[in-house]
Amino acid sequence: MRNIKGIIIPLLFIFISSCKTTQKAPKSEDREPLFTIDSLAVYPDEFMYAYEKSNKNKGEIEPIDDYLDLYINFKLKVIEAKAEGIDTTKAYKSELNGYLEEIKKPYLTAEKVNKALVKETYERLQHEVNASHILIRVDKDAKAEDTLKAYQKIEEVKNKFDAGESFEALAREYSEDPSAKSNNGLLGWFTAFQMVYPFESAAYQTEVGEISPITRTQFGYHIIKVNDKRETLGRIKIAHIMKRFPPQASSEDSLQTEKELKKIYEQLNSGENWFILATKESEDLSTKDNGGSLPWFGAGRLPASLETVAFELEEKGDISKPVESPYGWHILKLEDKRGVGSLESMEESLSRRVQRDQRSELKEVEVIKKLKEENNFKINTEAYALLKSKENLNPGNFKRKELGTTLFSISETDFSLLDFLNEYDSANNIDLELEKYEKSKLIQYEENNLELKYPEYKFLRQEYKDGLLLFEIMNQKVWSKISEDTTALKKYYEEHKNRYKTDGELKVARIVFSDTSSIKPFKKPINDAYFPLTDQLEYVDSKTTLKQIKIDDNGDHKVFISLVLPQNISERDTIKLFEDLNQTFSNMDVVKLIYSDENKIYLQLLSEANELLAKNNDRIESASTETIESLENSKWSGLNEGEFTKNVDKRGMIEFNYILESYPPKQKTLSEAKAELMEDYQKQLELDWLEELEKKYSVTINEAVLNTLKSEI
Template sequence: MKRVILAGFLVFALSLASAAQKKKDVLVTIGKTPVTMDEFLRIYERNNSNIQDPENKKTAAEYLELFVNFKLKVLEAQSLGMDTLSAFRTELDGYRDELATPYLTNVSYNDKIVEETYQRMKKEVYASHLMISVPENAVPEDTLAAYQRVLEIRKEILGGLDFNEAASLYSQDPSAQTNKGELGWFTVFQMVYPFEEAAYSTPVGEVSSPVRTRFGYHLLKVHQTRDAGGEIHVAHIMKVYPQDATPEQKLSARQAADSIYALIEKGADFGTLASQVSDDQRSAANKGEMPWFSRSRMIPEFADPAFELLNDGDISKPVDSGFGFHIIKRLERRPVPEFGEVKREIEERIKRDGERSVKSRDVFVKQLRDEYDFTRNQQAVDDLLHSTVEWLQQDSLVLPDNPAPDPILFSFAGNNVTTRDWISHLKQMPPVLLKNDRSRLNQLFHEWENSKLLDYEDSQLERKHPEFRSLLQEYHDGILLFNISENKIWQKASSDSAGLARFYETNRQKYMWPERFKGAILQCVNNAVREEAEKYLESGVLASELQDLLRLGTGSITVTEGTWEKGADPVIDYYIWKGDKPENWNQETGFVNGELIAPEPKLLNEARGYHIADYQQYLEDNWVKELRKKYPVRINKKLMKKITNG
């Protein structure tokens, strides 16, 4: 909840950021803190440009007053040590992590991947593949053997062996025995990223080079490509037949579908028939409607005839999908969206796609290696990993605390990383992740090496990126402002019962009820009931007692009691304040009974919402006066005049 409140609160507060101070053109000094004219103007102009209503725009002088009050509160929060509290540091660190994320990746490369993904969305690929499986973290010998085997198979295919026959003979993908490696049509995000890369870059009719995925090594052959047809929304009526159906069973299903199609041609309602006779119970419950789908996400036996329907409302003849016969009605079709419509969705899917994200990160790390003159002592690394395997082969995890010698493993930006650093890293890892497997250790070392570079880059963001530094300062000051305002103003205004009561008594004339009507609205079933009700009321009977006294049964009279201001109820307005007669109001049988109440002060509980808001403002005004005494404010009037005069 605090995060939501803070987000809105920072619309003003966070914009009042502290920029790097300059020794010249100091517009205002708050305590000992100088603020330059450039800083103030930048913030003032940015905030005013975000205000659409001209009446709400502030003059420079008006804004300076708000700006100074903000700075005073932040200075006070810092003097109280609120910026040293662990809760504050944790919250600020969380915001920093979020802000740092786009700075720790290759933005231009990310943009390239997003654009590339969108272009692929507009194409579909029909391909076959074969695979020689090898674990992701296999030892180099096994990886090399799998790679060489794939090269041998590729040589056979290029020598004339049919690709699909090769898949049937050699592929270790279990499905190859039935589909001969055919994958059908697919598009972006439907295959693992390295496979997708190869599919979209291999020319039609050609065989790819070996492709490494986490499953093994692949060869793939692209048979066709086509423009993606967007998505289609259809309804269908289905008559199923068993998977091992006899010709007679298929014929029976076909005849049933033909009979239904004949009814549709004679004008029968498609949705009604789908609900009554379709064997697809899930869609039948919704008049045969299916979820939106693209060509590549539906079996071609169904997708092709669906996409061949030219117009909304067109209906296909019965088609055989291999599961049954379908009559398909096109409801709507939409093309591949424009880039701007799906850019955010693509970005989110890329973030969730580990292999794409890793590739982006690796590109960025390579840039860091170049920027920081990264060098590796490969011999020391090889010796270390060999020693690590020996350490992990022992019954219990025994890692030396002070290895001797302690050689440098790699260096960058003047930092030397040694064997001791590696051991310290291993000791922080859960033992279950540590295996005396050289391939696994190679991977761990590579990841650690990258993390050291990324951690260093993270530590340099404030120095390298002024806009990051300024934005983080905004969050720093905004959180402090929120926290000190909560402690000094908001909580106190809600919990200080004695102070609230005193403030109310001093200002009670400010919280007035307007003229009101207190009584009842009465609607009788006929004139006789009205006359009897009026007699009871004249004798002093309360309106709420009429139902029981009249003894005419439920509904003979309706009584609505309350207290109304002008404009609160049209019936009351009509009788008391000469408003328009409400539509459908029968004044022969309806009337009101009660009295006018002159304007009067609200009780404390009645005025509480307005009262607390005013009390908060009262506390804040007094607090700001105290802060201005504690931190004297000195304005450079000459510069302020220059700003005012433009």
């Protein structure tokens, strides 16, 4: 039921729109109510919040009087729900708390910072960076003198680069990354999450060809040179067949390995099965049994030579020529490719990864910093010094006056030294405990004051409280009765049967002509159903007839025939005629047969209004047979079988509509009418209930306040 409520509750009177903290806060200066229901007063700011939100969701401005009626009805139902005690039940409170926890998240500073990090990460995933670096190692918990020594060394390297020395040469000489000796500090291509966060940020914030400021990570100090940037290649899944280099391989060994793989490549090109060859020939023992299939990977996860070739493969199943890596020779096969998804599709998974990543630690620092700025956080340095001067932080070791000293304040709220000591864990370091206490009080203060800080949040909370009450009371008073009281529903159907009829329908032949000159023969179709494909022709034999008749017929549509036969035609000739026609037309039916005194056979081909008719008449643009609802006051209203209409469409074409059949409205059964019947019955139950509520409660509208609101719209 929770998920259903999550959809229905906001729809019961207005949609819950996205929470934006930049939204203009509703004013609540004028405390004269707009209306009262007994002792409940509803003020203009609450009403206008709901009214403006409703207009925004509908995309139009609703008359304020109409919306006021709806809003009063809404509040009447909510008051009745409270009178029934729904708001006191355990189920209601539990359900409400779940919703309130969700709706406050967008207003919390931590959530805003998290969303910003998710957005930043997504934007970075759109691009890849190729970078080199120089590392001077220093442990993150190193002594101050060791940290300073490392910083001075990286600063010296940076100064040498600024003076014009080669970055690559400096990397080989000074970098403490062991691989720098052989790769000049080159890291290759990477994207978000593939480097530690401070390193990633420095790389993305540095322009191509430039070097970053000195950057500290858990490994030490770096300077980063950005070689290139490109749009992300996405992720790719490949299989490979590999021939390894022998230990201490020579160039001759490499040529021999390449030669072996080229034979396999030729076998693949001649049609041999990839899976069989991979399991038989590949020397990658970890993948050969599954056809050489490798896990999904992105940029920077394979040797550069393999990565380049892999991403050049375009279609699933494409196979590369043999390609060399530091480990051997490979043939690659593309199994699948994936681009970066939309932010909406990735938001949840990115949020989880951000929480697990180093970003989350930095996020917490940013959150606390923002909260301190927003809430006028002030510390009493003397109180902090006093705490740190005591060896034993038992409250008994402090004077009464000292215990009452303000430790820090958040806005106008003071937190005393005693408040801290009551929560202090003596097993931990005093500085860590103070930091933890500051965090907890800042976050608690923010949550407790969201309604003051964001007036729209106050109304949103009220919206959910009332919405959940409305759901429960509507379920009791209206919805459950519809589903459970089938006898009352049947009675309502019998009393209002005339409302539940099908619309009249017309079967219409619609033919669009390029001009009016061709319409006349179509105004009187044969048997009120069939239109001329050809003129009437004298039938001699099938061969002669085929020469005379040139119709585009592939058998998809039936050809109908009108025949005029001599009175004295023999049975044998009649049989022969019909055999000829059946051989000539794969899908035919004789629909009109006339006998005459003339000793000749005449034949005319006919068609229903369809593609066949249009294809065989140059002046017909299109032809179709459609069933159309004959709604009251529509252009089809009052038309009968055998009648037709003509009109010119926007292209200047003549639209001819011939009424083939007319179907009058029919009485719907209870089952057929059920959907609209239940909707009407619900409305009636709700109207009857509202009448009772209007008698039970006294509603008073403040016309002066209402007129003021009208003048401001």
